Amino acid sequence: MHTFFLSQAIALATANVADGGGPFGALIVRDGKVIAASGNRVTARLDPTAHAEIMAIRAACQVLQDFQLTDCVLYSSCEPCPMCLGAIYWSRLREVYFACNRFDAAKAGFDDGFIYDEIPLAPEHRKIAMHGLNIADALSPFQAWYQLGDKTPY
Amino acid sequence: MHTFFLSQAIALATANVADGGGPFGALIVRDGKVIAASGNRVTARLDPTAHAEIMAIRAACQVLQDFQLTDCVLYSSCEPCPMCLGAIYWSRLREVYFACNRFDAAKAGFDDGFIYDEIPLAPEHRKIAMHGLNIADALSPFQAWYQLGDKTPY
Numbered sequence: 001m002h003t004f005f006l007s008q009a010i011a012l013a014t015a016n017v018a019d020g021g022g023p024f025g026a027l028i029v030r031d032g033k034v035i036a037a038s039g040n041r042v043t044a045r046l047d048p049t050a051h052a053e054i055m056a057i058r059a060a061c062q063v064l065q066d067f068q069l070t071d072c073v074l075y076s077s078c079e080p081c082p083m084c085l086g087a088i089y090w091s092r093l094r095e096v097y098f099a100c101n102r103f104d105a106a107k108a109g110f111d112d113g114f115i116y117d118e119i120p121l122a123p124e125h126r127k128i129a130m131h132g133l134n135i136a137d138a139l140s141p142f143q144a145w146y147q148l149g150d151k152t153p154y
Numbered sequence: 155m156h157t158f159f160l161s162q163a164i165a166l167a168t169a170n171v172a173d174g175g176g177p178f179g180a181l182i183v184r185d186g187k188v189i190a191a192s193g194n195r196v197t198a199r200l201d202p203t204a205h206a207e208i209m210a211i212r213a214a215c216q217v218l219q220d221f222q223l224t225d226c227v228l229y230s231s232c233e234p235c236p237m238c239l240g241a242i243y244w245s246r247l248r249e250v251y252f253a254c255n256r257f258d259a260a261k262a263g264f265d266d267g268f269i270y271d272e273i274p275l276a277p278e279h280r281k282i283a284m285h286g287l288n289i290a291d292a293l294s295p296f297q298a299w300y301q302l303g304d305k306t307p308y
Binding site for chain 1: 156157160161164167168170171172176177178179196197199200201202203208211212215216219220221222223231232233234235236237238239240241242243244245246247248249250251252253254255258259261262263266268269270272273274277282283284285286287288289291292293294295296298299300302306307308
């Protein structure tokens with residue numbers, strides 16, 4: 001079954017190249033059924049976050065009308081990058097299967113190794129300069145959140 | 155100037171709470187002008203990727219009609235999570251400023267520490283089980299990409 005869905009993700013990735021997208025595809029499966037699927041649409045949509053996994057997660061949430069995917073499985077043609085890993089944790093997917101890995105992707109010109117290297121660094125040591133500044137009311141959004149009565153925790 | 159834009163991001167985060175969103179806000183600034191802004195819309199949009207930074211990056215790309223933001227600066231009410239860090243690197247932002255940090259966010263119930271801990275692990279050792287499977291045609295999407303003549307590298 002896992003091989004079957006991964007082959008579908010790979011076929012989708014290949015078809016996506018012909019359709020103006022990048023060579024990546026992902027499916028979200030629930031109870032053995034594909035509920036959402038997408039290729040990488042970064043250049044097609046002018047959206048650097050439109051990786052196949054992110055697109056499939058967003059579409060699956062719309063199908064289920066939920067912001068979590070706790071009983072769903074992600075099948076991706078390639079190992080998810082750190083951005084997509086973040087989305088996988090935030091969406092609380094149950095499991096992930098992938099075909100080729102980050103080293104295969106790097107050989108094909110899609111190298112996310114530098115992002116793996118950057119994330120553990122302190123913000124001030126990263127290649128994109130990141131500065132934490134002291135602002136007097138920095139915590140006020142959290143105070144507003146704490147004081148809000150009727151809210152959806154996430 | 156940085157304090158001015160961070161205060162705007164914080165005010166946006168607070169307003170976003172009253173508007174059914176999470177306590178986070180982000181702006182994208184180019185040549186000293188705000189070109190896009192958003193609060194966190196995860197629960198409002200049923201989209202686990204709808205963090206303020208991701209939403210602002212996506213909106214800025216639409217404004218500029220580009221999938222990269224090389225001459226733009228991100229101002230966020232809070233230190234970006236690993237997912238948003240990934241998006242920051244993919245969009246090639248020039249610089250990032252934030253007000254409160256990940257530890258302030260954790261104290262308010264928004265803890266991304268577990269994602270920082272998970273990303274460096276080998277896929278098979280992560281809390282969400284991740285399996286790389288050998289599939290015969292796993293590299294065929296990259297071959298299709300390589301053979302494609304007229305394409306937009308990204």
